[in-house]
Amino acid sequence: MSERTERSEGSEGMPDQHRMSERTERSEGSEGMPDQHRTSRLGVGVIGVGSIAEMHLAAYAANPDVRLAGVFDLNAERSAQKAAAFGVARVHPTLDSLLADPDIDAVSICTWNDTHAEIAVAALEAGKHVLVEKPLSRTAGETQALVEAVERSGRHLEVGFVRRFGSNARVLKSFVDGGLLGDIYHARATNVRRLGNPGGWFADHARSGGGPLIDIGVHALDLCWYFMGTPRAVTVSAVTHSPLGNRANVTSLSRYKVADYDPTQSDVEDFAVALIRFDNGASLTLETSYSLHALDDRLEVAVFGERGGAELEPKLRMVTEMHDTVLNMGPQIDHLSFDFAEGFANEIAHFVSLCLGEAEQVAPVSHGTEVMRMLDGIYESARTGREVRLS
Structure with missing residues (x-):
């Protein structure tokens, strides 16, 4: 397996403090359900610690339901620096070492695009839940192995479509689902x-x-x-x-x-x-x-x-008709455009809740495909x- 995992630059509610971590050693058929005999936090590993990984690490470090259990990057010095900065328990010398770590329940994959599919399949086969940065792969052909691995493993895979988790996107989605735009x-x-x-x-x-x-x-x-x-x-x-x-x-x-x-x-x-x-x-x-x-x-x-329109970016605005009049509307929210820190915090919080059996998927492998x-x-x-x- 390739270990080209260096990426060179490139909160939803308050969690219950008594949530239990889902562990890799639990029996089959328990997808998304917490191990009732565990009370530890979700153990997370981050693969690739370039610039985008900092957003993942910061969001995990701030989440009280998470224990940052390990990191791996081809650049060992950078791995050590990021581990120290974010309080990560262990710097792994190899990808295989991280995937074999029983203290890791879920991983974020923050590597070059050509490694996404290969590493995600390996992580799923190792019993880990997976959050993989977009794009899911370099080509649609590479995604088939991922679809099959998700089905075999019974684990969750979320694609890193982080902008879906911006507050502006969430507000607009609620209006769309409510029928405002038709x-x-x-x-x-x-x-x-x-x-x-x-x-x-x-x-x-x-x-x-x-x-x-x-x-x-x-x-x-x-x-x-x-x-x-x-x-x-x-x-x-x-x-x-x-x-x-x-x-x-x-x-x-x-x-x-x-x-x-x-x-x-x-x-x-x-x-x-x-x-x-x-x-x-x-x-x-x-x-x-x-x-x-x-x-x-x-x-x-x-x-x-058919009933209205909307712009999400550069800032959220909506338009419809009422009483034979065109009506422009602007919601009152903190972030009318995408805020990176908030978006990643929301994405990570959702992924953690998903792994703990407390949320539904927002960006499943089928969407990435x-x-x-x-x-x-x-x-x-x-x-x-x-x-x-x-x-």
Whole structure:
């Protein structure tokens, strides 16, 4: 098994203090149910301790139902530093060591995209619950082994679609589910950076599986699809462009760069645009980029229904009709746009509750698989120059 687990840069209610941890040694058939003979907290291990893992570690460390039992990263020095910073019980020398640790009930996988599926399967087979960072894999084909592993293991796998857990997204979902918008027939997903290629593994197709589409566009795509009710995609028409690369020549603006940034390396797309049609007749347009001659970066998530519409980003706003009048509405909440700390805290709190048998899944493996089908279709349509019908 590969151990390429280094990721180079890249609270829901108050829990009951008497909750019992689910342990890996409990008998089969007890999925999601706590071991009634245990009173310890949920033991969590984090695999890969790059930048995104800090959000996981901070949220776990703040959760009173969690005991951070172990970490592993290819960079042993960084593992030791993160373990000390977040009070992790043990730094594991290998991935196999962490997965064999009986004190670990669940893991967060925060590694390169090309390792997500392989490590997740191994973790499930070791009896661990899994929270895996998006994307679930590099391709839809890689997800089949994950689906089978979830079914065999009886453990939970949640995909890290963290923006579903923002307070703005939760509020909008409640309005959508309540029928305010009616049937949603179109959505618009935009995540454009003008100078946003971080380099490193993000710009290496072999490790990432793609560029802005699979890295940042997927967040906007997933949110729109989630609010639409997760219909099945049937056709995709798309174009990608790569004329600008990482724009390493630009020195007038600062940018985020990974630790192993190489100005000569970038074999992923700069820009992607797509039209997706669904089995219920609805449509979705997507636009995303790392490098683009745009005036500003732009994030937009918008859905349009028969009775109303809404924008989630750049800030939550809704529109409907009442008494023959168009009515714009804005909820009074703390975060009208996505707040990273809150989003990760909510995601981790939900995952912990799920492992303890106290919550239902929000982002199951089937959702990760369907999103990968759409991404595969976008890349195939762009490569072939024609509309693709998804199998």
